[in-house]
Amino acid sequence: GQSLEQPSEVTAVEGAIVQINCTYQTSGFYGLSWYQQHDGGAPTFLSYNALDGLEETGRFSSFLSRSDSYGYLLLQELQMKDSASYFCAVFTGGGNKLTFGTGTQLKVEL
């Protein structure tokens, strides 16, 4: 079966840097995505790694190590609006199905 593990909750202060880790066990791995979800909202795409290494998009960066079945999302210069749940998700099966992790609730404090 597929499983993705993330910390359930992370708290950080405004302006800080936070890293959210994701470890996975899947078959037919194609790539690792990260989504942000505010309460009651839709998952919003943040980043995608198909190959090992770091991808940077503004304040957000994502890293993947396929050999370690591990990735992380790095958020810099935290803002209050970054308070949300963050999900890692992998493409599995035929490559179209997204399997989501358990989600990490990020709380940004003053």
Add this chain to the structure above:
Amino acid sequence: EPEVTQTPSHQVTQMGQEVILRCVPISNHLYFYWYRQILGQKVEFLVSFYNNEISEKSEIFDDQFSVERPDGSNFTLKIRSTKLEDSAMYFCASNGGGRSDTQYFGPGTRLTVL
């Protein structure tokens, strides 16, 4: 910027009733999906759809569920006889580039079964 839209935003129904959730994917996208999220839990894959047929479905997607693309723009999820445990947020998603392409999610329909 193109986006996925869903209607209604909230649907309340009685147990045993049929519901149809509607989605309009991004116009040039070819792959369509339904996911659900029970309150406080993770997002779960239900079904993927391409070229007018189901390409993959999960164990959740049993005979009570069906999907259809009735015209060139809409994509629907039907639940024939709703159960209390079907209460969840249902998200439609689409992508245009096939395997491993980024999936864009709609705002969701909150289904409440009483």
